[in-house]
Amino acid sequence: MPKKRILPYVLLGLINNKGKLSGYQISQEFKNEVGDFWHASHSQIYPELARMKDDGWLIDEDVDKSTFYSVTAEGHKILRNWMQEPLTDNEEIFSLKLYFIKDQTDPLLNNLLQQELELRQEKYDYLKGRLEEVFTDDATIQNNYGHYLILTRAIEREENHIHWLKSKVN
Amino acid sequence: MPKKRILPYVLLGLINNKGKLSGYQISQEFKNEVGDFWHASHSQIYPELARMKDDGWLIDEDVDKSTFYSVTAEGHKILRNWMQEPLTDNEEIFSLKLYFIKDQTDPLLNNLLQQELELRQEKYDYLKGRLEEVFTDDATIQNNYGHYLILTRAIEREENHIHWLKSKVN
DNA sequence: CGATCCATGTAAATGGTTACATGATTTA
DNA sequence: TAAATCATGTAACCATTTACATGGATCG
Incomplete structure (x- = not known):
């Protein structure tokens, strides 16, 4: 999962694509569409939005009981980078x-x-090398069958992904 | 990523498969084979091994400057579960x-x-449903092209995985 | 004799989830 | 009128990473 600080960029991207959004709306977004690729809970979203406003990446606007955020010029620059x-x-x-x-x-x-x-x-080549390095004979395969399976699966997975990427890239 | 506490089970699995292992050897293991699927740093491994010994999942044995751990009967039970x-x-x-x-x-x-x-x-069906729900017309695809791409890619990915699983399952 | 590896440990910082808390509005 | 949803916030906890720390052994 998720190591480096990427939440702020996700928030920038979301607000940039959808226009003004409140913290609540963002937390709802994670239950739809983008939720298939990333998730954050409201207890993380609200303070993050405040921090991003402090840093000048967002401006806020209070309407009714909600606070709506928009991306500033600075925010656009950060997102583009x-x-x-x-x-x-x-x-x-x-x-x-x-x-x-x-x-x-x-x-x-x-x-x-x-x-x-x-x-x-690169990953495909690495995994292929691993397979040749580790599974030199049939006995090794038989005695580490799960490892063998999951490694060959990982290779097939990369093959499939590469095939797709090649069909989309110009 | 990784949310719930799975490190102890990884350690149990490793020690169970390889026999006696020291903390250092385990940290080396994560640079090989199993490192393609999971990782932990030594600062996590050592205290975890100590905790697992306390809990009776492992027994230790000092040889030279190293402490080697083996899985106890209790540990085997936990791993199997x-x-x-x-x-x-x-x-x-x-x-x-x-x-x-x-x-x-x-x-x-x-x-x-x-x-x-x-x-x-299940995931495949869910993603298929998502695609039909969100991308009802061509204009939506054109105006959210990245989302369209990544969603169709996710579907193809599941297809490929399902195909592989079907070829291995009895 | 300096660099790298073996071997183990703790402390601090980071990123995230879960739980606690509040109050208004809508719906059954 | 009780439950669900809207809306926001903080506090506590947890897992993991990075940094700090030590000391012996080996290698070039």
Whole structure:
């Protein structure tokens, strides 16, 4: 799961895509659409929004009982920078960044696909090497069958992902 | 990622499969094989081993400068229980449990595959429903292209996984 | 003799979940 | 009128990472 601080970028991305959002609406968002790729609880969202406002990434506006947040120019800059940061071996971040791309013609789209393709190919080569290194004979397979299964599955998984990426990348 | 307390079970599984292990050896293990599916740092491993010894899951034995741990009868019971616990929608735990199965004839193997198959099928249906619910017309696809891509990718991913599971399950 | 590895430990910081808390509004 | 939903917040706890710390053994 989730290691480095990525919640603020998720919030920026959400508010940027949907326009003004309250903390409550964001917590609802995590129960829909984006919830398939990321989650945060309200006890994390509210203080984070306050911090981001302090940092000038968001401005707030009180309407009725709710506080609505919008992305500032500074916030847009931060979000754009994050979107352009090189991907690491972390499918979740790839999914999230992809989720935040609205337009098929956005040059970042192809960039992301290309980056992910390279990463997946590296991983594929690594796993293939592992398989050859560890499972040299049939006895080893028989005595570590679960490990063998899950490693060959991981390889097939990468193959499938690479195939998909190749079909989408230009 | 990783939410509930699963480290102790990983340690039990490792020590059970490899025999006596020291904290250091375990931390090295995470740089190999099992490191593809789980990781823990030494600062987590050492206190955890001590706690597990306190709880009677492990016994220790000092040789040279190292402390080696073995799984007790109680530890075996705990491990077996964990292995038999129903899976949740968490591929990591499926991978780990599979990794700990040594023998192709272990009835737990087929059980795990079957459970995972059901979970993946549920997830597949859910994602399919999501796709139909959210992307009702072409304009929605064009205006949320990244979301469309990643959702269709998630579906293909489940398809591929289900296909693999079906080929392994009896 | 300095670097790296073996081997173990604690402390501090980070990120996240769960629980506690409050109060207004809507719905059955 | 009780339950559910809207709406926001804090406190406590938990798992994990990073940093701090020590000391012996080996290797170049």
